Amino acid sequence: MSLIQNLIRRLLLMIPMAIGITLLLFVVTHIVPVNPLAVILTERSMDDPEAIRAATEKWGLDKPLPEQYLIYLKNLLQGDLGTSFKTKNPVALDLKNFLPATIELSICSFIFAVLFGLPLGIIAAYKAGSFADQVTRVVSLLGASMPPFWSGLLILFVFYYKLDWAPGPGRINSRIGAPESVTGLFVFDSLLKGNMPAFWSSLSHLILPSIILGWFTLALISRITRSSMLEVLSQDYIRTARAKGLAEKWVILSHALRNALIPLVTLVGLAFAGLMSGAIMTETIFSWPGIGRYAVESAANLDYPAITGATLLIAVIYMLVNIFVDMLYTIIDPRIREG
């Protein structure tokens, strides 16, 4: 099967999976024994039977559950994710508003994690048992064990409040203001418009949250790289490569690393999808208007359409990343392509 055919097949398979997810979500959210009208209506209008009746009708809550689901599905196929109970906006619009901030932060965190996780893992493997190995172990342990609500506040206190090395929370300095929106990615938009103060400000505002968000992923990557490299370095072909007099640099970077990367790719792919959805604490500490908080707040408010919309989006991101990872495999490891 060719690469393209495979890709198309995988993309088509996403449709039934997405529908399955909506069904699951619908059932799970509706099991909770509370009244969503409590979110739709205000404290005082809950006393008004007329208001309750009107809202029940308007939001289709009087219909039987299967019918509600079919209506939802029908609208979904037309690209309509419904209207949020809480914001009264189309869910698609809300998601569009919150997604760019999340994308910007996840990409940066991801770059940070890979850029440092990979070398740290390689060093740790190459100098296994040495002082450098111990240092990377500590760095990884800290990343994996420090909760972001603590490390985030700490890093803000030290690097923003005390040392003034990095800017405070938010996506950009309030006195500069957001650049004219094209993609919603501040760094990209400001560069596009040649707005350099906004560019530097938005770029620098990414530093601290990226470190905090990316640290966990960094830990993951460095540990897996280390064990994977250790395994590869003990293989016969590495000894062969050394024996035939190859420079050590090439042995490590070309022979060992390429093979050690294979198990990493899946992990890194999933970690990236995780960054897109799991940033709630980082987003809160750094006042980052991302999708994680939107999803959590929707859940707390029992905002059915918003919960379903946000979860669906995150699920689709996971699926896309998965497909991308599988495609990447065939490039890294020709055996998979043939098999």
Place this chain on the structure above:
Amino acid sequence: MKLNRVFPFVMLVVLLAGILAGCGPASTSEAENPPAATDAPEEAAPTEAAVAPVGGTLVIAMNLDDVVTLDPAYAGETTNLFIHINTYDTLVDIRPDDLNTIVPRLAESWEVNSDFTEFIFHLRKDAKFASGNPVTAADVVFSWNRLLNVAGAPAFNLDGVGKVEAVDDYTVKVSTAVGDDGAAQPLPQFLSSACNPSLGIQDSKLVMEHGGTDAADAATTDKAKEWLDQNSAGSGPFILTRWSPKADIELVANKNYWKGAPNFDKVVITHVSDPTTQLQMLEKGDADMIGNLQTDLVDQAKANPDLTISVDQSLDENYLAMTYACPDDIKAADPAKFAELQSPDSFAILCKKEVRQAVAYAIDYEGIAKAVLNGYATRAPSIIPIGIIGVDPSKTQGRDVAKAKELLAAAGYPDGVTFDLYYASNATRDTVAAKIKNDLAEAGITLNLKPLEQSVYLTQMRAQQLPMAFGGWTPDYLDVTMWTDYFGLGDRSIAFRMWFQNEEANKLATEIRTTADPAARKTAVEKLQAVFIEEMPFTMLYQTQYVHAFSKDLQGFQFHPVWFVDLFGLSK
């Protein structure tokens, strides 16, 4: 061998460069390039340079989590009131220095008939919207009808209003709704309601241009929300130019404001949820003012000579509500409701007046205020807060454990008693609930804490299912009916939910909402307060004081208990 040493070293340099530059280097080549390492320190320079020429920007860091829309016809939260009062003008106003007096704003004068069924407003003729359109009676009619017909969260501000009509270009007549008895119903709180920022006047031409309508079917046909979320259409001192949810709100000065141009060209209200970070931003000069200062940060703020601290009395209160009806009565009246009661045993205990009084006497209110607000709180004798007409702080009863024990014995529980307290769990309420549990234990009461999810709590409380509840109350308008209606009238809100059907309270609350004479109202409030104290369906736990912090060079701050602060009065 050489590589053995060089390779880790190169990696270390990369690592250090990266830590300094964070994710600045988007590609490896940049990361290995030493200048990238100076990204972070350097960025401060262009930032400050860009700030200087703008000038006149006020930055406020506060929690904007509750902002879900900025269309006055839809927004029913708290922060939106602050945005709306600064972008829209109301007809009448209540100033922070006297919360019991209504003063002119867009209306220069008004007349109210003796039974509160007809209100006539005379508009000032020099007021213009930011768009340049004059403010006319037609705009008032449009704004209020749109609010009513969109039927969003703030529509309740017009509850009881029957008709809004323009008598001429600058005269508006409001008639109240006709009740079941065929007569127009009195609406004594309407002038106070009219001060609510949600009742600000919208530029009808501008709103209609963007798809707005005040027609009866506006709930489905009005399309202006998306535009009004990002723009304002008012005559207020500032104009909304942008709202990024969970990020910031940007206002620019309305240079043609009828009271004169505001002192700031621009106001940015930026969302920061962590109180410590808010204060850090204030101290660093990244913000000129912050929302409420958390009380455990007050000492840190006070120690900074560049900051001004202001302690302000709010009307926000927290209360403990206890059921007024016994299970048997509920069963007789409504078997279906009886079947759904949570903890019916607790209902049977708490419906005894002496038990409720004992609870009120057993609570260490000062201790609670200290525990959650470091003492920045006061307490009124009943559920009606200090600052409101007729409230006499000297009637406040404090803690008296011996008396609580006596009352319990009188109720038939000399050896103690056990019941359940339900509440929507959060960090503050968990602390208070635990404290109340300890306090009551000293009087021989075993209190079982039943923390719930907010939505579950609201659902159960609204369905009259809870024997004992712990909640908060924040006023939407400053008329005393904000408390006497909802806590005194058996068919309203909290009174209804806690089964508080008391003839005397009903009579007094009705008298308050139908009396024009301030002296008669005051007397009725005093009497109702006495009923509340005697029957004890609710005990006020504390009335919050808010601490505000802002930069020393900011002048004119005056806290408003409904909408935080008028930006127009601020200057630097």
